[in-house]
Amino acid sequence: MSDAGTIAWLRLHLAEGLGPVRTRRLLEMFGNATAACEASPAELRRVEGIGEKLSLSIAASLARTHERAERELELARSEGVAIICRDDARYPSLLAALPDGPVVLYVRGSLDDARDKYAAAIVGSRGCTAYGLEQGARFGKALAQAGLTIVSGGAAGIDSAAHRGALDVEGRTVAVMGCGLCHVYPPQNRELFERVAKHGAIVSEFSMETPPREDNFPKRNRIISGLSLGVVVIEAGRGSGSLITAKIAAEDHGREVMAIPGRVDSPSSAGTLDLLKEGGAHLVTEPGDVIGILELPARHLDAGKHADRYVANTSTGDAAEDDIVTTSLFTQRENKPPAKAAPQVPNAQQREPALPISEGQRAILASLAERDSATLEELSRSTNLPVATLRSELTMLEITRRVKREGNRISRAT
Template identity: 50%
Template sequence: MRPQETLRAYLRLAMTPGLGPVLIERSVAVFGSPEDVLCASPADLAQIRGVGENKARSIAAGFAQSAALADRELVAAERGGAAIHVKGQPGYPLLLSGIPSAPTILYVKGRLDAERDRFSVAIVGSRLCTAYGLEQAERFSAQLGQAGLTIVSGGARGIDTAAHRAAVRAKARTIVVAGCGLNHAYPPENAELFERIVAEDLGAVVSELPMDASPSPENFPARNRIISGLALGVLVIEAGRGSGALITARLAAEEHSREVMALPGRVDSPSSEGALELLKAGGAALVTNPADVLDLLESPARFLHAGLHEARFAPAPPTTDSAEGKLVKQRTAALASVALPGPGAVDLTETQRRIVEALAEPKSIDELARTTGLEAGRLLADTTMLEIRRVIVRNGALLVRRTPR
């Protein structure tokens, strides 16, 4: 099946009432393709776990209406400047694809970066926040963004907006997870911010909802799982007892195996009650500065990146006598000359030090594996953390060690 036909078939499934991400995945696994699911009889659909006879008849009836809906959606996305990604297909975020109930369809305005966005942290908190909360959201977002992390949040008023704005000011990447279709900007006062993220190629605005879906309270709890799913960890800046940020934190810890972190706030402030309860109950690690976040993300980075296989698809480094090779050589020298604090200022594990020592000369990931003798999962996890800490940088297919002071 051609990619556009596959996309249309998945859109039809996603637009069918009664079919959520889990049932869509089960159905495709049983029948072999989304097109085959659409051709299945009610009796066959009833055999899928979680469907049954009554629901199968309803789903089959929905298929009859889904073609027009999917075609309308394709037109709306094209007019709205949005790409549509399908789980399991190229372009879909790798971190998100690993969570339970990952959305089948993800609409994207702007650009996702598979390489850079795998280093990400969600910064969340209350809409009704204090000046302290806003200040800390900006501080953590700007510094973590400058360190190379993509900042993920929900685009809402308060902490979310502060995190996105600080990332934009720092020229860091940021991803807005909307609780409405991408033909709407919510809250409306953030329309200019969202447009700037897209126009300046600083990230993306994403949603699982159809392009014209209006912002509605029931959309936001489901939206929170995407925020968590797109990140290595979730940082709660400030949250009252009823804050949606606590939903994101719970999903991150209980369902997504993500690191959950929280800032301590004033003990007499209602805006801090939820975050303080998280800390008291041991549901979050206490952080007081961005370096704490980088330290805490090291373990989940190892876990999440152990199964990645980017290295085997890395292009061969260009020969040094080619025009491209000369450009790579020049850029490598420039990157390596960027000063790094002395060795004592960066606390590295034994394997990370082995990697840094092996990069006395720039190497591809395959060359580095041969030199260090590290297995692929461990090597990818440690190079990830070294990139986050800005000890090494990528230059095309090469890894480059920065020069210590």
Template identity: 45%
Template sequence: MAAIHWLQLALTAGLGPVLIRRLVEAAGGAEAATAAGETLLRGVEGIGPGRASRIAPALRAARDAAARQADAAARLGVALLCPDDPAYPTLLAEIDDAPPILFVRGRIEPRDLNAVAVVGSRRCSHYGREQAERFAAGLAASGVTIVSGGARGVDSAAHRGALRHPHGRTLAVLGCGVDIVYPPENQELFSQIAARGALLSEFPIGAGPAPENFPRRNRIISGLSRGVLIVEGDERSGAMITARLAGDDHGRGVFALPGRVDNPMARGPHLLIRDGATLVASPADLLEALDPLPDSVDRPTGAGLFDAAADPPALPEEPAEPFAVIGELQRRILDAIDAEECPIERIIERSGLEAAVVVREITFLSIKGLVRRVGGQVYARRRNPA
């Protein structure tokens, strides 16, 4: 099993993700890397003679620790994913410091390639919590997997929003072992996430939520995602770290939600907008601005929205509230839209509603997955609306 060798490397003192990748390349594989002696280690960029003398015995010492961790994972039903595994997340594998091992409680699916991170402050406002849930619910209704960090505040709201839809999926990247519930009040939420997505961590079974773990896990949140939405956070928040990683290191889209100018938690998103992040006011805004996947990434057959203009996947079952309920104004707008593409001017004329009302309500219909924007101000019904 290749994962046991990557796990041994991950547990070796003195090795991090970048050095592990270089060592595996130099040795010709993970199994050979676990048996590396000082001579091979000295030739790896970033190790050198001094560190090689310490890492060589540490590699041997990590063998038993890896076996214990593998046994613990098996007892808990936790999967181990390594870069040699076809199920290892494709986008995550593209970052320079991808984790050599992922502990997975739940399941990663091919459609999770179409993921967006929704992150923000633990000390968010009611507005921030409300908007995180709204965006996550709307994106999940369009076939997007929601990635966040499982923390209090915006993260938990994002996970809950994704789970509001019967087909919604969400991934939580933890700053502790996947067997640890932190924060403790998220016990039920984590169980739901494991059933409808996955809890992920690079930290071993039993690892507690050390403060230094959380900034480190932010690169995984960004690495898993096609884009990152910052809902709320001050200038020093972990969400800002995630945004900078996404934009500067990973080449992913960065989106920011504007807030009140007198709210300290809006300073982070406002700074990002000033520096070039895309301002979004609705899930439809984000979907329209989302970049296509890189050409180097294989798109799984039948997966959902892998290009910005593609249709979300049809949802075969009756959706739960609030997506099944539309008001009288929205019904008039739906009735005014042809089976084919329909300019907004025609929708306004046919519905008899004011332009501002149509623009507002059609956004909600997009969030509910009932209409889609074809281009500019042209809309069409979903082919198989829920």
């Protein structure tokens, strides 16, 4: 996009009295950002929701924003930040489908819509417990390994744990800020944000020098929801901002909402438990649960072509249709070239899942080969794997149908 085009979009973004919804209506009326910026008060009054008084105010504000927009573009470039407008091919398709998607996005790092439209948001309390941190990292790591982009808010606590979990397996992650990208907030996450920008993106809709303010964060939360197929809430108290994200996801965006149960006597989990009891959230205890819940909305993104790209037919010819799917869309979708139908095999024991197997997973399978089943503690002793590592590796083995759980016991899949 030319500088003139970007500046026109920035003028709309910076003008008082507009916002994403009115800006979208202006674009529908006038065709492009430049024409919308040059509209007279009389022309503006033709737009739904803009009366005489507001039309005068918007026209005056647009007239004042040209110089500020030029400075904003220069500042973004000096900070290594890209400005992505709504008509840019790089603009995320999930956000573009929303009526209140940001007019522009400020991006440090890179967006990759082909990958990032398969995303899960992980949110929760800043003041979380050790359990919350463990689950945030565990889910972030396993879902990133399965091919999902992890979206969160870059805050202390659950957000940071989820970002780090994804980065630990070199997965993609996107941090959505509640301030302009000239600021680092929270400041202790500077090193984390540098890593996120290398393996994904730092994103904001706020102008470069906007400081972190309390009223910014509900706006930030709608972008977290909008960039994802579903939101996983981990350890949220009743006043947690992550509940706002869940509410927006369910009521405004039609996204899936999931929650991980915590201690019933802990204030840190009160909001999460409310979601499960009264808010219609899916209860999830394993990353594989999230994979299953998001499979259908993910497939809708590729309607008409996902069968060829993601489904390996390993049925024997008389198996049920549901047995055809051997791995998740997310574990298959990054294979290059796209997966073709696998040849038929004599029985299910000869199926070969698509993902490579790690040394930890090999140790687990070797241990299970010596017994009918085992508990988590028994596997930890026999493999010498820490429990946190063991859980993550078991999740990947479940996703690829190599192991199964029955109650608290784990066995090889047959």
